[in-house]
Amino acid sequence: MDVLKNFSEINQSIVIKEGNEIKTISALKNILSKAVVKENFPKDFAIYDLPTFIGFHSTMLTPDFEFKDDCVVMEDKHGKGKYFYAEPSLVVTPPEKEIDMPNSDxxxxxxxxxxxxxxxxxxxxxxxxxxxxxxxxxxxxxxxxxxxxxxxxxxxxxxxxxxxxxxxxxxxxxxxxxxxxxxxxxxxxxxxxxxxxxxxxxxxxxxxxxxxxxxxxxxx
Missing domain, CATH: 3.70.10.10 (Proliferating Cell Nuclear Antigen)
Structure with missing residues (x-):
């Protein structure tokens, strides 16, 4: 969740792809970031309001996640809640091609x-x-x-x-x-x-x- 908190400061929306890589880019496209994390996401999904998603997660005690077709379900010992995905086309996303840094000055x-x-x-x-x-x-x-x-x-x-x-x-x-x-x-x-x-x-x-x-x- 530390990575998502940081990425929410760069762009408040995100598209997460299946696998263990998370990428984001600022609205002005002057900040790009990529993280390789321990978790594996089972499917592609988009979150339009990432700070709200993080805030919702913070109210739960080490919840379990279930990624459904239209939402993610978070459940802890007190209860469970749904957070619905956004339309990916509404999110500014990083380019598919990786940046190839030349020799550094x-x-x-x-x-x-x-x-x-x-x-x-x-x-x-x-x-x-x-x-x-x-x-x-x-x-x-x-x-x-x-x-x-x-x-x-x-x-x-x-x-x-x-x-x-x-x-x-x-x-x-x-x-x-x-x-x-x-x-x-x-x-x-x-x-x-x-x-x-x-x-x-x-x-x-x-x-x-x-x-x-x-x-x-x-x-x-």
Whole structure:
């Protein structure tokens, strides 16, 4: 359910396919995610209001699921309820073709505690953008929070890795686009898109998140 909660922040509707892969894409198609989970879904179905579905599930005590032709039945020791599927054509769905990421221009490890720290500071300071920049002088990579449209913006930065001292880049994300499950990620960036990868004993999850158009990078 953690994956579905996260996906509901990206798109409040979803089509789940038979098997153990779950995909979603934002309405603006600038965030795409895929998770491989332990559960196997026995059939294809669509949920139009995913937050309501999750909320309904949260009121039950470890319910059993039965996937019928037109609804899913959830039952716990107190009772059972039906949640009816939606028409799949009403849902914005990811493309069938997988994204083929070319060789990355930038790669670094993003620890959960680092992103959590950055996001907390950004929220307190009311900052709207998260950036990744190189510092050729110190040969370092910094993740930072700022308001890119304000020259005198407050900001906050954390070193997240080393650079070769030759590559020069300033990658910008909208803070609200970094809707990722807490975890330690390997992040690669190339050709205007970023790729976040995280594996746990519960699921393997990937996000492809578009960069802002004013991102700048020049690699040696």
């Amino acid at each position: 930038i790669e670094f490890e993003l620890k959960h505690e680092v992103l959590e720290d950055i996001m907390k500071k950004a929220n307190v300071l009311k900052l709207t953008d998260i950036g990744l920049k190189s510092c050729p002088k110190s040969k370092s990579l910094f993740l930072y929070a700022t308001n890119k449209k304000t020259d005198t913006s407050n900001d906050y930065s954390v070193k997240v890795g080393d650079s070769n001292g030759e590559d020069k880049f300033n990658i910008i994300f909208k803070k609200d686009n970094l809707k990722i499950i807490p975890g330690d990620y390997v992040v690669t960036i190339t050709n205007g898109i970023s790729h976040f990868v995280y594996s746990s004993d519960k699921y393997d999850i990937q996000y492809w998140i578009a960069l802002e158009a004013d991102s700048q990078y020049k690699t040696a």
